[in-house]
Amino acid sequence: MLTDLIGTLPQVLIDGLTLGAIYAVVAIGYTMVYGILELINFAHGEIFMTGAFIGTSLLFLFTGQGWIHTLPAILILLLAIIAASICTGVLGIGIERVAYRPLRNAPKLITLITAIGISFLLQDIVRFIAELKKGTYIINGPNLFNGQIHIKASSLWPEFHDATLKSSFLVVLLVSIVMLAVLDIFVNRTKWGMAMRAVAQDRETASLMSVNVNKVIAITFFIGSALGGATGVLFAVQYGTIDPYIGYTLGIKAFTAAVLGGIGNIRGSMAGGLILGLIEMFAAANLSGLTGGVFGSEYKDVFAFILLIIVLIFKPEGLFGKAAAEKV
Template structure:
């Protein structure tokens, strides 16, 4: 059994890192909003999905133009990801202004139900627009960075199999790391980041210290939604096919990643996303071996939610989170 597990380990690590990086960046949106408003924004998965459709639409539009053929693929990718991040950031700001701000101070269940309602609205709006413009709601994006690279591990040891990946894997991983590092710098080294942390600690006191709380919250939604939209572009480029419902299950898993790392903790969300992606790919490749064929790769989602239950039972604050005391 051990040899079978090690044989697939290189490919598992590569696939897990790509998926985990996507989970990590989406989880950052959850953890930023929760850190300030104590709100689980379940519509964030649909922001990710919207970004995937906007990015794919721009890719298709630009690559259909003759002058775009002269643009290097990397530059085209940077242009699309910046445009998409800007659009989804503005959608996030509008969502906060219209749906969440009027409910600020209401019982927590009401904004939660509102977030679920917004997610259904976004799903149907994107499906309607996709069918209106293309005649179908399942889209396949253009093939970018599709060259295959193979790393020979079998020459090092017979215990390991070779691993292969598309060059898009490197783009996804590097871009996700840059986004996470940039966000960490923004939150911990800038004035806006200081304001965000101040509002997160005590909203009322921050407002007394001349911090514009509404502007800070809008900025948080913009940054979180922009990251979610950019990650949607990475997902569409890496996995090719998208539909209006990809945000639901991926959003739930990104939420699990945020809880695993410590909801409200930015670095915890990064760690939780990477760990969850690697563990999920490990389960997909080896669950049949570990259970003697009883469970197959289709049970990898069950594996992810089992991790959530275990974390909530034994360490509800997450890996990097800190226990908080309720004031009574």
């Protein structure tokens, strides 16, 4: 049993880092909005999905125009990511302005229901457009970075099994790391990042200190939504098939990652996403063996959520969050 667990580690690490990086970037969108507005933007998963469809459409357009023969594939992907990021960033600002800002002082349950309504609206709009253009809402993305790379992990340690990865793994991981690093620098080293942290700490006091709270909130929605859209493109490239409902499941997972790491804590959300991705892939590879065949890999989600429940029982603020002091 132990030998099998050790043998699968190289492949688990590869698949877990890929999935975890996607969870981490999407989780940041949740945690940024929650840190400033204390609002769970459940439409964020659908923004991710919208970015996947926009990016895939652009990739089809670029390859159909023959750009794939004149430009490097990575450059075409970057152009699609930038375009999808701008579109979803603007979409995020629009959602905040139309759906959330008028309800800013309303009970939080109302804004929560509004967020859920926006998510269903985006699902149906994207499904309608996809079926209108393609005749189906399940889209297979263009074949980019599908080369197979074989890793002789057994040469490092005989107990390891050899692993295989798609070349898109390197692209997804590298682009995700760059986005996470740039965001961390922006939030901690720039004027607007300081304003975002000030508004997150105390919105009223920040407004008295001449911080334009509405503009900061709009920028927060733009950045979070842009990152979500960019990650949608990476998801489409890595996993190939997208549909209007991918945002629901992945959005719940990313929200779970944000809570696991400590919602409101950007670095905690990054770590939570990576941890959740690794846990899921470990469960998918070994759950059947650990349970004697009672549970298969399809129960990996249950395994991840059980771990989340355990963490929240003993550390409700998340692994990297700080306990909130009660005011008396």
